[in-house]
Amino acid sequence: MKKVIFATVFALAGILCSNSFAQEAHHGALGDGGSIYLRADPVNKFFLENTDNQDLALYFHLQGLKKELGNSKRAPYNLSIVIDKSGSMQGDKIENVKKAVNYVINQLTAEDYLSVVTYDNGVQILFESQKVESKDKLTGKISSIVADGGTNLEGGMKKGFELARENKVSHKANDFINRVFLLSDGQANVGETNSDVLANWCKSYFSENSISLSSFGVGTDYNEDLMSKLASNAGGMYYFISDPEKITTIFQQEMNGASLVVGKNVVLEIDIPEDKADLVKVYQLGYEKKNGKVIVHFNDIFSEEQKSVVVRFKLFQKTSAPIHFKCRLVYRNANNEPATDVKDERKIILDPVPNKDQLAIGLSKQSSEGYTLQVCSEMYEDAVKLADVGKYEESAKMVKDAMDLMDLHFKKFGEHPFLKEVYTDLSEYAATIKDMKNMSNEDRKYSVKNHKFSSFKKRTRAKF
Numbered sequence: 001m002k003k004v005i006f007a008t009v010f011a012l013a014g015i016l017c018s019n020s021f022a023q024e025a026h027h028g029a030l031g032d033g034g035s036i037y038l039r040a041d042p043v044n045k046f047f048l049e050n051t052d053n054q055d056l057a058l059y060f061h062l063q064g065l066k067k068e069l070g071n072s073k074r075a076p077y078n079l080s081i082v083i084d085k086s087g088s089m090q091g092d093k094i095e096n097v098k099k100a101v102n103y104v105i106n107q108l109t110a111e112d113y114l115s116v117v118t119y120d121n122g123v124q125i126l127f128e129s130q131k132v133e134s135k136d137k138l139t140g141k142i143s144s145i146v147a148d149g150g151t152n153l154e155g156g157m158k159k160g161f162e163l164a165r166e167n168k169v170s171h172k173a174n175d176f177i178n179r180v181f182l183l184s185d186g187q188a189n190v191g192e193t194n195s196d197v198l199a200n201w202c203k204s205y206f207s208e209n210s211i212s213l214s215s216f217g218v219g220t221d222y223n224e225d226l227m228s229k230l231a232s233n234a235g236g237m238y239y240f241i242s243d244p245e246k247i248t249t250i251f252q253q254e255m256n257g258a259s260l261v262v263g264k265n266v267v268l269e270i271d272i273p274e275d276k277a278d279l280v281k282v283y284q285l286g287y288e289k290k291n292g293k294v295i296v297h298f299n300d301i302f303s304e305e306q307k308s309v310v311v312r313f314k315l316f317q318k319t320s321a322p323i324h325f326k327c328r329l330v331y332r333n334a335n336n337e338p339a340t341d342v343k344d345e346r347k348i349i350l351d352p353v354p355n356k357d358q359l360a361i362g363l364s365k366q367s368s369e370g371y372t373l374q375v376c377s378e379m380y381e382d383a384v385k386l387a388d389v390g391k392y393e394e395s396a397k398m399v400k401d402a403m404d405l406m407d408l409h410f411k412k413f414g415e416h417p418f419l420k421e422v423y424t425d426l427s428e429y430a431a432t433i434k435d436m437k438n439m440s441n442e443d444r445k446y447s448v449k450n451h452k453f454s455s456f457k458k459r460t461r462a463k464f
Helices: 002-013 092-107 135-143 153-170 195-209 224-233 244-258 356-362 365-388 392-413 417-438 441-460
Strands: 036-042 046-048 054-064 077-084 113-119 123-131 177-184 212-218 238-241 261-271 277-283 287-290 293-302 306-315 323-333 340-353
Touching: 036 261, 036 323, 036 340, 036 365, 046 054, 046 356, 054 261, 054 293, 054 323, 054 365, 077 092, 077 123, 077 153, 092 113, 092 135, 092 244, 113 135, 113 153, 123 135, 123 153, 153 177, 153 195, 177 224, 177 244, 195 212, 195 224, 195 293, 212 224, 212 244, 224 238, 224 441, 238 244, 238 441, 277 293, 277 365, 293 306, 306 365, 340 356, 365 392, 365 417, 365 441, 392 417, 417 441
Parallel strands: 046 340, 077 113, 077 177, 177 212, 212 238
Antiparallel strands: 036 054, 054 306, 113 123, 261 293, 261 323, 277 306, 287 293, 323 340
């Protein structure tokens, strides 16, 4: 099925044509008064006239302006840290988590707000949202945490969001870095445990309140699908922490990026031409379909950070007229003091052509790169899921199909170094699948989480 979808855009495109394409900047252009580059293009600018049931794909790529912290002040944090202190966290895990949280406290200033929630069978507020002024008092409370009990991830996560939201409202903190850190080493087994239900709740809360969530899975027993879905649907990052001693380093990476925010409350809206086309799929972020629009919430964009999204439509109406898509990127330019509102409006036009030969010359190199990344990353993650349930042959075929599709792209447009990294990951995973039948249970769990994390990083933090 994935191969058919991809062929819609690429197989008609004259695969054996020359690779001599000019190297245009991938990131697109800045809008007036903006701090985020936007590329808004069709993957193929042509479609077949008077032909229905065609796939149309649009590619959107965002990249933050380069920003040096220098003497400029970073935005204050409104941060809530949610800590799993169930029985399985005993020992090195909880001790390293406490060290990492204390590291965060020592990096924050008196202008930042922090709350900490712990959860086991129940939910406890270790301390309410407050300015980080008495650091010794706060770190002392963190050091007192003792691991015991079950895993009420739902309750802990919701309480963390609630504390961050209440503080955001009471202090009018729209221009703060509003974030929840969620840590867990296990499976949710108290309260709601369904990953789709929890992810949808997370998406709704994120879109309504512009508070993102980054998830941190510790060890090899947590639910990687749940943790990655929560982060994807709440505009954050997902981390696999195989070694508890690395938790502090991972926290440091997350906070360093957030210190260089250039765009706040970033939202992409795409108007659907509902008289001609239906929405089919959005890769890979959480989104809403509302009032004739596709709405994607990115929340914060940091210095030189890249985010991309591919949107597929199905043309159901035969037409010989151009198809117009209107879109807009709305956000707060955090490079300005105070931050200023930006609305970057674009129009995407697809033109009809009479035959497949003309259709073949309508591809965009940059959009095709983004499309290749998103489709093949999804196939990679599907392959990991198949192998996780013992369907090794199906998993191997999925990986081969993804590599074939990337080869197809490389033949037409040449190899991009970042896409080549994805290709190498797929190749290495193909070799791993052959050995999985003989792996120990622990090694197999590690493999699943490591490859899931690798794919997540590539598709959510591209380097075009």
